[in-house]
Amino acid sequence: xxxxxxxxxxxxxxxxxxxxxxxxxxxxxxxxxxxxxxxxxxxxxxxxxxxxxxxxxxxxxxxxxxxxxxxxxxxxxxxxxxxxxxxxxxxxxxxxxxxxxxxxxxxxxxxxxxxxxxxxxxxxxxxxxxxxxxxxxxxxxxxxxxxxxxxxxxxxxxxxxxxxxxxxxxxxxxxxxxxxxxxxxxxxxxxxxxxxxxxxxxxxxxxxxxxxxxxxxxxxxxxxxxxxxxxxxxxxxxxxxxxxxxxxxxxxxxxxxxxxxxxxxxxxxxxxxxxxxxxxxxxxxxxxxxxxxxxxxxxxxxxxxxxxxxxxxxxxxxxxxxxxxxxxxxxxxxxxxxxxxxxxxxxxxxxxxxxxxxxxxxxxxxxxxxxxxxxxxxxxxxxxxxxxxxxxxxxxxxxxxxxxxxxxxxxxxxxxxxxxxxxxxxxxxxxxxxxxxxxxxxxxxxxxxxxxxxxxxxxxxxxxxxxxxxxxxxxxxxxxxx
Amino acid sequence: xxxxxxxxxxxxxxxxxxxxxxxxxxxxxxxxxxxxxxxxxxxxxxxxxxxxxxxxxxxxxxxxxxxxxxxxxxxxxxxxxxxxxxxxxxxxxxxxxxxxxxxxxxxxxxxxxxxxxxxxxxxxxxxxxxxxxxxxxxxxxxxxxxxxxxxxxxxxxxxxxxxxxxxxxxxxxxxxxxxxxxxxxxxxxxxxxxxxxxxxxxxxxxxxxxxxxxxxxxxxxxxxxxxxxxxxxxxxxxxxxxxxxxxxxxxxxxxxxxxxxxxxxxxxxxxxxxxxxxxxxxxxxxxxxxxxxxxxxxx
Numbered sequence: 166x167x168x169x170x171x172x173x174x175x176x177x178x179x180x181x182x183x184x185x186x187x188x189x190x191x192x193x194x195x196x197x198x199x200x201x202x203x204x205x206x207x208x209x210x211x212x213x214x215x216x217x218x219x220x221x222x223x224x225x226x227x228x229x230x231x232x233x234x235x236x237x238x239x240x241x242x243x244x245x246x247x248x249x250x251x252x253x254x255x256x257x258x259x260x261x262x263x264x265x266x267x268x269x270x271x272x273x274x275x276x277x278x279x280x281x282x283x284x285x286x287x288x289x290x291x292x293x294x295x296x297x298x299x300x301x302x303x304x305x306x307x308x309x310x311x312x313x314x315x316x317x318x319x320x321x322x323x324x325x326x327x328x329x330x331x332x333x334x335x336x337x338x339x340x341x342x343x344x345x346x347x348x349x350x351x352x353x354x355x356x357x358x359x360x361x362x363x364x365x366x367x368x369x370x371x372x373x374x375x376x377x378x379x380x381x382x383x384x385x386x387x388x389x390x391x392x393x394x395x396x397x398x399x400x401x402x403x404x405x406x407x408x409x410x411x412x413x414x415x416x417x418x419x420x421x422x423x424x425x426x427x428x429x430x431x432x433x434x435x436x437x438x439x440x441x442x443x444x445x446x447x448x449x450x451x452x453x454x455x456x457x458x459x460x461x462x463x464x465x466x467x468x469x470x471x472x473x474x475x476x477x478x479x480x481x482x483x484x485x486x487x488x489x490x491x492x493x494x495x496x497x498x499x500x501x502x503x504x505x506x507x508x509x510x511x512x513x514x515x516x517x518x519x520x521x522x523x524x525x526x527x528x529x530x531x532x533x534x535x536x537x538x539x540x541x542x543x544x545x546x547x548x549x550x551x552x553x554x555x556x557x558x559x560x561x562x563x564x565x566x567x568x569x570x571x572x573x574x575x576x577x578x579x580x581x582x583x584x585x586x587x588x589x590x591x592x593x594x595x596x597x598x599x600x601x602x603x604x605x606x607x608x609x610x611x612x613x614x615x616x617x618x619x620x621x622x623x624x625x626x627x628x629x630x631x632x633x634x635x636x637x638x639x640x641x642x643x644x645x646x647x
Numbered sequence: 648x649x650x651x652x653x654x655x656x657x658x659x660x661x662x663x664x665x666x667x668x669x670x671x672x673x674x675x676x677x678x679x680x681x682x683x684x685x686x687x688x689x690x691x692x693x694x695x696x697x698x699x700x701x702x703x704x705x706x707x708x709x710x711x712x713x714x715x716x717x718x719x720x721x722x723x724x725x726x727x728x729x730x731x732x733x734x735x736x737x738x739x740x741x742x743x744x745x746x747x748x749x750x751x752x753x754x755x756x757x758x759x760x761x762x763x764x765x766x767x768x769x770x771x772x773x774x775x776x777x778x779x780x781x782x783x784x785x786x787x788x789x790x791x792x793x794x795x796x797x798x799x800x801x802x803x804x805x806x807x808x809x810x811x812x813x814x815x816x817x818x819x820x821x822x823x824x825x826x827x828x829x830x831x832x833x834x835x836x837x838x839x840x841x842x843x844x845x846x847x848x849x850x851x852x853x854x855x856x857x858x859x860x861x862x863x864x865x866x867x868x869x870x871x872x873x874x875x876x877x878x879x880x881x882x883x884x885x886x887x888x889x890x891x892x893x894x895x896x897x898x899x900x901x902x903x904x905x906x907x908x909x910x911x912x913x914x915x916x917x918x919x920x921x922x923x924x925x926x927x928x929x930x931x932x933x934x935x936x937x938x939x940x941x942x943x944x945x946x
Contacts, residue, residue, distance in 0.1 A: 350866050352684055352691075352731040389733040391866055395670050417868040421880055428875050428899050430906045437869035445690060445863065451917055454690035454716055455863070456910030532902030579867050581885065 174248045177219045187289035188217040195512040199482055202364040202448070205509055206270070211251070214299040217292045218246035220284060228281040229293060234629030235268075235333070237261045239278060239293055246296060255304040258297060263336030263379065264329065264628065266305065266371045269298025271362060271472075272625045273503045305374050312382060318342040320642045323407040325392045325582065328356020329624045330615030331413035332375075333631030334638075335384045341639050345384050346407075350391040353444060356415055357624070360444040361436070361473065363480050366506070369443075393581035398589070398611060409610045409638045412597060413631060416616035417579035421572055422468070426526025431458060431534030435467065435477045435573035442480050461485040464566050466537060468492050468523060469573030470500040471621075475510050477571045482513060489515045490565065494522040494542050494555040520544070520555065524562070526570060536566045576621050586611070596620055604634035609647045612638055649683075649732040652705055654725050657787045658780075660712040661755055662721045663697065664729075669704030671696075671734050677762035678740030678857065678889055681708060682865040684731040685720055692716050693862045693884075695759040696735060697788075706732075709758035709787070714911050715918040736865045737888045740855070744771040746829035749821065750796070751777045751814050751843055753835020757788050759857055760834040765795040767832075773797050775826075777817045779839070783808035815842045828852050833892065837901055844892035854892035858883045860903060875899040 177185060191207040192198075198205050209217065221243045229239040237258055245254035258265045274280070274294040282290035320343045324331045327349040335345045353359050355372045380386070390396060392414070401407045419434035421427050438457075441447040445455035465486040467478040470493035482489045491510070493500060496519050500507060511517070523537040541561035544553035578595035590598040590607035597613040599606050604614040614630030616622055641647065653665040671681065675696055684691050697707040712718045723729070740763045748767045752760030757778050768774045776796035780786040781804045793799045800817045801809035810817070814835075821828065831854040833843040840856040847854040860872040860883050867885035874883050875896035881887065 350733065351864060352733070389731050390670065391733060391736065394736060394866075395674060395734065417866070418882070418885075419868070419870045421870065421873075423880075428873065428880065428903065430903060434870040437863065437871045440863055440869050446688075450910060451914050453688045454914060456690075456907040456914065458906070532899070532905075579885075581866065 173223060174244060175219050175221070175223070179222065182220050182222060183284065183288050185216065185220050187220065187292055188213045188295075190292070190295055195509075195514070198365065199513040202480075202483055204368050205365050208302055209295055209299040211249075211303075214246055214251075214296060215249065218243045218296055221247070221291050222283055224283055228283065229278040229291070232281040233261075233278045234625045235262045235632050237265075237278070237297070239291075242300065243291070243293075243296060246300065251300050251303045252307065252309060255300040258300065261632070262297075262628070263333055264375050265297050266301035266375060267329070267358060267367060268625055268628065269294050269296075269301055270367050270371070271358075271623075273623055275504055276623075277625060305371075313340050315340055315342040317344070318642065320344065320408045321346070321406060322638060322642075323348060323401045323405070323410045324413065325398075325410060326350075326356060326413040326415060326615075326617075327354040327386065328413055328415050328615065328627065329358060330415075330627035330631040330634075331356070331411065332379065333628040334411045334413060334614070334635045335631075336379055336382070337632055337635030338638060339379070339382045339384050341635070343639075343642065347384060347386045348390040348392055348396075349386065349388045351444065352388050354386055354388065356413075360440045361476065363439070363443055363476050365479065365483070366476065391581065393585040398582065398586040398608075402610060408642055409612065411604075411631070411634050411638065412582055412606070412611065412613040412617060413615045413627070414579060414582055414617045415627075416576040416596075416621040418577045419572065420575050420577055422523070422574060424523060424525055426528055426534070427572075429526050429528050429534040430532050431567070431569045432526055433569065433571045435469070435473045435571050436576070438477050438571045439473070439480065442484075448480075448484055457484075458569055460569060462487040463568035464488045464490070465569040465571070466490040466492050466518075466565065466567050467571040467573050469575070470495065470502060471573060471575075472502045472506060472623075474571075474573035475502045475506045477573055478515055479506075479510055479513060481569070481571070482515060486569075490518055490567075491515060492518045492521050492523060492537070492539065492565075494520065495552060496520055496544065499552045518565075522555070522557070523570070524557075527564065534567060534570060536564050537570055538562055538564050576616075578617060578620070582617075594620065602633070603637040604630055605637060605641075605647070610641070648728040648730060651723060651725055651727050651729065654723060654727075656721075657709065658785045660721070661709065661785070661787055662712075663707055663709050663758075664720075664723070665705050665707050666729065666732060667704060668706045668732050668734075671706050671732065672699040672704045673701045675699040675706060675735040676739035677742065677766040678759075679735035679737045680759070680865075680888065681706070681732050681734035682736060682862065683708075683720075683729055683733070685716065685723070686730050689719075689730065690716055691731075691863055691865070693736075693859070693865060695755065697758040697761060706734075709755060711755040715914040718915070718918060733865065736884060738886070740766065740832070740889055742766045742770050745853075746772065747775065747827050748772040748830040748832065749775045749777065749818065749828050751779075751818065751831065751833040751835065751839070752788075752792070753779045753814055753833070753839040754781070754785065755787070756833075756835030756839075756857070757792065760832065761788050761791055761795070763832055763834070764792060767830075768795045768797075772830075775821065775828075776800070777802070777814045779803070779814035779835070780808075781805065813842070814839060815846055818843060818846055822846065822850055822852075830855070831892075832889075833857075837897055837904070840892065840895075841897040844895065844897070848893050855889050856892040856895060857888045858890060858895065858900060859888070860900060861906065874903075
């Protein structure tokens with residue numbers, strides 16, 4: 166066999182590709198979008214997508230794919246875009262990623278695929294996320310997708326939690342012929358995608374479409390089931406006959422700082438604030454029944470520097486906040502939020518108080534928040550996370566008047582599943598112990614992945630864990646070996 | 648969807664629903680609750696479980712009309728459905744043979760005190776139950792409580808039935824008479840639970856209260872239901888709802904439950920306007936209960 170040299174379909178010669186500028190994503194104007202919940206990014210047109218796709222250098226060693234937690238075959242799908250075969254491109258992505266319309270929107274691509282794109286060494290990296298999103302949206306617009314045909318295996322798997330990790334695991338397992346049922350505690354499916362990430366970053370319609378697609382593939386869903394309370398893992402396996410269980414329950418419990426005044430009216434966890442808005446649609450009160458505090462013209466601050474913090478404060482702005490602040494104890498360079506979202510927030514007029522931390526919440530004497538006493542910080546020696554530790558500057562205290570403060574300083578493990586499943590090992594922080602490679606836990610037939618194993622991370626990392634788990638569950642179901 | 652097998656008022660504004668929910672019925676233990684959402688635009692509210700029948704796969708909930716959602720719920724009848732019912736939530740009551748247990752139920756709280764009283768009785772305790780209500784019509788579950796109690800005392804605020812006074816008057820008499828009390832469990836309005844705690848604290852009688860803060864998910868993910876216990880934040884939905892009464896900061900609970908009072912009143916007023924318009928009547932004044940229409944008051 167002689168090696169065949171593949172001829173590129175790309176009309177732009179390799180040497181000229183660096184000269185093509187990265188195609189900007191059309192977006193709503195900042196002053197307009199700061200007052201609505203409509204998606205900020207508007208998506209590529211076919212022309213823009215093809216022009217952007219033509220920038221791909223078609224590397225033989227695709228470092229982009231190597232750095233994608235689910236291993237999307239980037240050069241292959243991009244080549245299909247160049248050729249104008251958008252539906253085929255979508256199908257190519259779906260081989261590795263069942264939620265492309267979501268990952269294309271919320272992945273921190275700079276940390277994964279785009280971070281290792283060769284173009285990025287000289288010019289801007291290929292817009293892989295934008296292209297992924299384009300083909301997924303195109304497929305949805307056309308209303309066409311090909312369902313994979315599979316042989317039923319007769320095995321049953323229960324997936325606990327319908328967040329990104331559970332959905333990915335379920336999507337992979339159903340394609341391998343297993344019967345899959347997903348159990349969700351809330352009344353809506355999607356986990357953080359539905360209660361956490363706001364409409365302006367991820368329209369709910371997109372999630373519903375992805376779920377419909379999974380239903381078409383045969384995945385069953387049951388809401389209003391709190392595993393650990395409504396039913397236990399043992400009951401699922403022994404009474405309901407599941408051959409394996411995947412736990413993808415996320416890192417649910419919000420953390421508070423433990424500073425004075427955190428119980429005051431007006432202090433929210435980001436989870437509560439975002440759940441009221443996204444899941445319960447409190448911003449449409451009284452059409453929807455769930456209330457929230459009126460933010461019109463009020464001073465609102467979020468404490469924290471991650472994506473959750475930005476989602477919360479940008480939502481507050483859209484609900485009419487007069488002043489919206491981010492209070493973060495390190496500097497912009499250490500912010501864990503996606504760069505694009507930080508820029509979007511700045512454009513929308515959100516004030517960043519960097520190197521600042523609250524030390525106390527102030528009260529009006531009747532139980533309502535009136536402000537935060539904050540202290541300025543400077544960066545000292547690196548801490549265990551490798552980031553320079555913020556150290557308070559003595560005498561730098563100042564008071565910031567606030568009506569609402571939102572705590573977005575992280576979450577911890579929800580103990581409900583662990584405490585009701587005998588023999589399920591946890592680490593000292595309460596997260597479930599699972600092999601990094603196989604996602605196997607200390608209980609035979611029980612797998613776990615995503616935030617409930619790693620602590621709060623990203624959508625795509627949770628999806629990567631779901632994929633690894635599905636592969637490993639498949640092997641276990643085939644061999645019965647543990 | 649969760650089907651209502653049977654619905655019946657126990658007292659004016661207090662309705663019992665028998666709901667088809669086999670998974671919850673199998674697992675429910677005294678002290679636990681459910682969260683429900685009636686319809687697509689609805690809010691999630693915590694509601695007391697009174698009883699359940701694992702064989703029939705049904706759960707009994709008892710609901711008092713205090714705001715829009717509970718009024719709507721209490722307008723539902725046998726054959727209707729509730730969109731979402733999730734549970735059982737919260738830690739079950741700690742049931743053991745303590746000796747003599749006094750179970751205090753105030754108003755609709757009696758519905759939650761009942762399964763706990765029954766379980767304490769089954770565990771071998773001598774159970775003294777004290778049930779209180781505003782007036783004769785609002786006394787609920789008298790027969791049920793009598794069946795699981797060695798002694799049942801009933802009070803009404805206005806003296807229209809049984810003894811005039813508050814449940815705390817009965818508790819004070821018991822203490823003053825030197826009755827042996829090993830445990831007090833109180834479920835009801837916050838003022839009642841606080842009064843019970845204040846009464847038993849100097850006597851060093853172990854006292855448990857079931858707290859009723861505002862909740863959304865009920866699974867620990869939001870912290871909306873956080874309460875201050877022994878100076879520390881606890882999430883009532885996963886760490887409770889029962890806590891050592893002597894460590895609870897009741898003032899913070901009252902303050903946090905007032906957070907949405909304006910919104911709740913607005914919601915209730917609009918609901919009443921809509922109901923009146925439908926019935927072709929002029930809009931009624933918002934009812935008195937609506938002004939205390941805090942979600943958390945359900946439990």
